[in-house]
Amino acid sequence: MPVAKTDRLPIRSGEDVVRVRQTVRTRAIEIGLSLVDQTKIVTAASELARNTLDYGGGGEARVEVVHEGARRGVRLTFEDQGPGIPDLAKALADHFTTGGGLGLGLGGAKRLSNEFHIESTVGVGTRVTIARWK
Amino acid sequence: MDRIPILKLGGALIVTIQVDMHDRLALALEEDLTAKIASTGARGVLIDISALEIVDSFIGRMLDNIAAVSRVLDADTVVVGMRPAVAITLVELGLELTGIKTALNIERGMALIRSRLDESKDEARSARARRED
Ligand SMILES: Nc1ncnc2c1ncn2[C@@H]1O[C@H](COP(=O)(O)OP(=O)(O)OP(=O)(O)O)[C@@H](O)[C@H]1O
Numbered sequence: 001m002p003v004a005k006t007d008r009l010p011i012r013s014g015e016d017v018v019r020v021r022q023t024v025r026t027r028a029i030e031i032g033l034s035l036v037d038q039t040k041i042v043t044a045a046s047e048l049a050r051n052t053l054d055y056g057g058g059g060e061a062r063v064e065v066v067h068e069g070a071r072r073g074v075r076l077t078f079e080d081q082g083p084g085i086p087d088l089a090k091a092l093a094d095h096f097t098t099g100g101g102l103g104l105g106l107g108g109a110k111r112l113s114n115e116f117h118i119e120s121t122v123g124v125g126t127r128v129t130i131a132r133w134k
Numbered sequence: 135m136d137r138i139p140i141l142k143l144g145g146a147l148i149v150t151i152q153v154d155m156h157d158r159l160a161l162a163l164e165e166d167l168t169a170k171i172a173s174t175g176a177r178g179v180l181i182d183i184s185a186l187e188i189v190d191s192f193i194g195r196m197l198d199n200i201a202a203v204s205r206v207l208d209a210d211t212v213v214v215g216m217r218p219a220v221a222i223t224l225v226e227l228g229l230e231l232t233g234i235k236t237a238l239n240i241e242r243g244m245a246l247i248r249s250r251l252d253e254s255k256d257e258a259r260s261a262r263a264r265r266e267d
């Protein structure tokens with residue numbers, strides 16, 4: 001899948017999470033997503049960036065503008081070298097949290113995206129990829 | 135450190151969230167509001183989020199916490215000005231915001247709080263009347 005544009009952003013602080021949101025918003029506007037779809041992908045990005053920070057001990061976000069035929073989309077990848085997730089099904093279930101949260105981030109990000117993919121290995125880290133298409 | 139200003143209007147406190155919230159700012163706001171409700175005896179808290187482009191689970195939790203603490207201190211929380219795109223997204227995210235009242239705009243939010251203030255005045259009046267009978 002051709003990638004038109006890539007940003008790599010560090011996630012080390014709450015301010016970095018804000019920057020990730022802003023970059024995702026800019027790209028979502030560029031590919032012409034509706035306001036509702038922009039809001040959905042930015043919200044999903046916020047959830048995943050915060051998980052990277054809070055549970056992954058920090059990491060990186062990759063924000064890409066991708067093309068597939070005439071379709072354009074934004075694809076986001078969040079990657080950390082943190083403790084990993086021992087039970088993915090559990091982590092994805094609504095209201096499951098190990099950090100005193102609402103337990104909505106992962107499941108919510110999945111619902112807010114057109115594509116969702118998660119890989120995690122205990123002791124190695126976690127990578128979540130989502131996409132939203134125009 | 136930056137803080138979000140809290141205004142007092144009648145028996146209510148008004149907070150306008152204009153910036154992209156991050157952790158420290160959210161925690162500071164929770165603390166400041168709690169202290170201010172206690173010191174002013176405010177019966178209502180109005181949180182204007184019309185400037186917020188998204189509400190994620192982090193902001194949702196902050197609003198929930200503020201509402202829970204306010205309730206304990208006998209104040210109502212009304213969130214006003216949620217953008218339509220934000221409201222649609224919240225539903226899909228799964229945020230329920232139970233215990234939080236919402237109103238379309240500041241005027242309607244204030245009206246909601248005022249009706250609560252009037253109610254409690256009525257109660258006080260009828261309690262007094264009962265005592266005088
Ligand atoms: N990058 C990650 N590394 C390690 N564990 C993670 C990671 N992301 C999520 N988790 C685990 O999955 C759980 C569920 O995550 P989710 O985002 O759904 O909820 P939460 O972060 O606990 O609360 P909320 O997002 O609603 O504030 C987390 O509590 C945590 O245990």
Ligand SMILES: [Mg+2]
Pocket residue numbers: 047050051101104105106191
């Ligand atoms: Mg989360």
